[in-house]
Amino acid sequence: MEEKMKKLINIIGSAAIALTLGLSAAKAEGGGFDDGMSTKFYESMKGKKVVFVPISIGMDIAAGFAAGMQRMADQYGFQLQIRDPNWNVDQGVQAITQIISEHPDLVIIQNVDMQAYARVIKQAMEAGVRVLQVNVKATTNSTAHVGIDWYKNAETNALKLVEKCSPKNGGNGKIAALEGTPNNPTNFIGMKAFNDVMAAHPEMTVVSDQAADWDASKAHSVVSTVVRQSPDLCGYFGLWDGQDSGMAAAIREAGLTGKVFVVSQGAGEKAACEKIADGSYDFYVSYNIRELSKHINDAIAVILQRPAGETLEPFAIYLTTQNLTKEALTPSSCWTLDEIKRGY
The missing domain is CATH 3.40.50.2300 (Response regulator)
Known part of the structure; x- marks a missing residue:
């Protein structure tokens, strides 16, 4: 009986090793397990071109947004470019006009105010370039807006x-x-x-x-x-x-x-x-930029999954804010740029 048990254990062990090796090979050859949506999700990100036009990358807010986007780009394989007008609205308009001619998969615009980029946002949408507005929304609607009330x-x-x-x-x-x-x-x-x-x-x-x-x-x-x-x-x-x-x-x-x-x-x-x-x-x-950055990345993921040329109904995400007092502070109440870069 003892000998039979040893043989059975050896058979089970060998089968487990074979199954593990088989799954590893399948993962290497097939790209991992597909739950019916995951493969499409990852493939929809790879190789896409996303361009971010901040107010100025020297702003803590813009730097936080860019850090969150870059972390997502590194993880999912899309290309992120930053065209920084450095507070100059005319340069921002020129940058967005040039971006429209390049026809990226998505342009992300941090508006200076509600009017400055409204015309070029409309032009981008008419040209079939998807536009995600962040932080401040222009008078023109676009593919999506993620911001603050x-x-x-x-x-x-x-x-x-x-x-x-x-x-x-x-x-x-x-x-x-x-x-x-x-x-x-x-x-x-x-x-x-x-x-x-x-x-x-x-x-x-x-x-x-x-x-x-x-x-x-x-x-x-x-x-x-x-x-x-x-x-x-x-x-x-x-x-x-x-x-x-x-x-x-x-x-x-x-x-x-x-x-x-x-x-x-x-x-x-x-x-x-x-x-x-x-x-x-x-x-x-x-309006914690760490949280807002996560919502921006969520919107990017939704937009990039939709086929090119498909008309998307404009959508918005408005951040739930935090009310902070000395008594309510915790170590996670505020953020640093390094924390956003590391995904915290």
């Missing part, structure tokens, strides 16, 4: 100021707003949300509403004057952390950190979490 972000921050500063809740109702540039969609959509909230809460008083052109040093100058003139200010409304760092510095220098409730929003880069942790920002709406 700027109204909702600003509305969330404005409502938080009401919660903290309304006389109904024990505050004095005095707040101020710091704008960027009027024609920027983050600004005019965000300020519409702010003004809508204030209109619904007449108990609030906006003592100052000034622009700093997205410049932290200008923001510092504006806010220094405002807090000197209104030392009993209850809250300050910001639209972008890159500018609002100047706001926070002015408030700190005036000895009002923790007394003036500062709300801001941004891409959730590590520096933002540091300012939340040190009390510079009391409430922060994060």
Whole structure:
């Protein structure tokens, strides 16, 4: 009996080895297991040409997008090119016009505003070039858009100021707003949300509403004057952390950190979490670029799987944001470029 068992074990072992070798050979020859969709998925990516036109690759947001796309390109075998206009809209238009003539499988455009690239996006679509817009959407629809609900972000921050500063809740109702540039969609959509909230809460008083052109040093100058003139200010409304760092510095220098409730929003880069942790920002709406980058890659995968020439119904993905406070911070609340490159 013992001898028979040994023979049976040897037979099973040999069969298992043969099966393993057979599967390995099949994987090498056939490219792995196909569940009915996986092979088509991988083949739809290989060799495709994707071109990214950022605002400027020097921006943390654009660099984060590019890092996520490159990681996907390396993994799935499509070619990613970057045509960087470096803040120059005319160069961006020229780049997109040239890209249309090359007829890539997909062009990804980070819009400067809602109008700058609207005409060339329309031209690309008419030429049969698929267009994915990211972060800010132009007035023209395209194949897809992955971005942020700027109204909702600003509305969330404005409502938080009401919660903290309304006389109904024990505050004095005095707040101020710091704008960027009027024609920027983050600004005019965000300020519409702010003004809508204030209109619904007449108990609030906006003592100052000034622009700093997205410049932290200008923001510092504006806010220094405002807090000197209104030392009993209850809250300050910001639209972008890159500018609002100047706001926070002015408030700190005036000895009002923790007394003036500062709300801001941004891409959730590590520096933002540091300012939340040190009390510079009391409430922060994060459109985490690490998460947005993943949604962009999802959209790329969907578009590249569709046959060339097939008409796609335009679709959109809007990011679910995070509301961050000092108490809610975790090690994963913010990101670094290196983490996105590594897929974290």
